[in-house]
Amino acid sequence: MNAPLIIVGAGHAGGRAALTLREEGYSGRLILIGDEPHLPYERPPLSKGLLQGTADLAGYSLCDRERLAALNIEHIAANPVTQLQPEQHRLQLADGQWLPYAGLLLATGGRARRLPQSPANVLYLRTHDEALALRDALKPGTRVVVVGGGFIGLEVAATARGLGCEVTVLEAGPRLVGRVLPPVISEALLNLHREHGVDVRLNVALESIQADGVLLVDGQRLPCDRVVVGIGMQPNIELATAAGLDVGQGIRVDGFLRTSAANIYAAGDVCEFRQDGLYQRQETWRNAEAQGRHAALNLLGRELPFDALPGFWSDQYDWGLLTVGVMTPAVVSRTLPGGGLLLFYLDADQRLQGACGWAPGNGAAKDIKLCERLITARVVLNAANLADPELSLKHLLRG
Missing domain, CATH: 3.50.50.60 (FAD/NAD(P)-binding domain)
Structure with missing residues (x-):
């Protein structure tokens, strides 16, 4: 056999x-x-x-x-x-x-990466069973501290606020999702969460977690009922x-x-x-x-090289974030309806390498799909045309 x-x-x-x-x-x-x-x-x-x-x-x-x-x-x-x-x-x-x-x-x-100490009030989110345990804990009025200002931490924070929890987010770095997102999107995320009542604290370090709260290195103590750790x-x-x-x-x-x-x-x-x-x-x-x-x-023996474009999405309240491709130093921005933003990342030859969209709902989804086609087509682009919200990306794709 x-x-x-x-x-x-x-x-x-x-x-x-x-x-x-x-x-x-x-x-x-x-x-x-x-x-x-x-x-x-x-x-x-x-x-x-x-x-x-x-x-x-x-x-x-x-x-x-x-x-x-x-x-x-x-x-x-x-x-x-x-x-x-x-x-x-x-x-x-x-x-x-x-x-x-x-x-x-x-x-x-x-x-999920664990903290060295994890009292009973500390929860993580990686598996289905961990998510069930966290769901049971997110009751209206529950005081929740989220450790980590990455995508998982922020999505948990948004969901917890929607369920009526009091939420504080602790981020060790100077901005949210700083290793992945450009500063302008980090700032938009920060403003959105604060508008929804989340207490976001940047540049903070955790000293310890206790049964009824967390202690920061600077001596501040934050009383809470649950701690959700999202540190990667x-x-x-x-x-x-x-x-x-x-x-x-x-x-x-x-x-x-x-x-x-x-x-x-x-x-x-x-x-x-x-x-x-x-x-x-x-x-x-x-x-x-x-x-x-x-x-x-x-x-199965196909011998196919892997060359798929990277990309991800994240839902934050009623806003959507989408990316495709890779980010380069040369960036062009375009405003979208409803206060959204579309960022284009170009190489030295003015060809699109990546894009990032931030908009209410799925407002950036169609543009990101067109950006993916522009990346694949390797069309030479003009920065002024990319920045012009009146000029459709489909038109640019047709050259």
């Missing part, structure tokens, strides 16, 4: 890869192994719809049990891989059994490291998403790949979707 294809990690990237393998005609044995007891699901709703009570796990799962069964995908849940032996092409599960593989995809994702994700690279694979801040891959070991690929949040000559990871829905599909194709 031929050895199966195995996917380690039953999150978004792993689940998408399994479904793609079947869609592309692979009929051999296929095993999907996950740490969690749940079916593969998307993570963006955890900080939005699930916390708000408007979505449930079934609504953002990639498939149901009936579809997995119909596709003959073996889902091993809550039984993680504990050991990987690349030379022997086999791995071991927590229950002790060994499984051989013909090809392997590591989509092990990551876990810790990639799950331990299995790959112990197996001798090349790792950095994630599992390193080549241009085809292949790891340093034969017949092993990586995808999703844990995957560290080169872009513009530098290794990076992308913790986004778009990347999990694209790399999950792409790794599946290459497991």
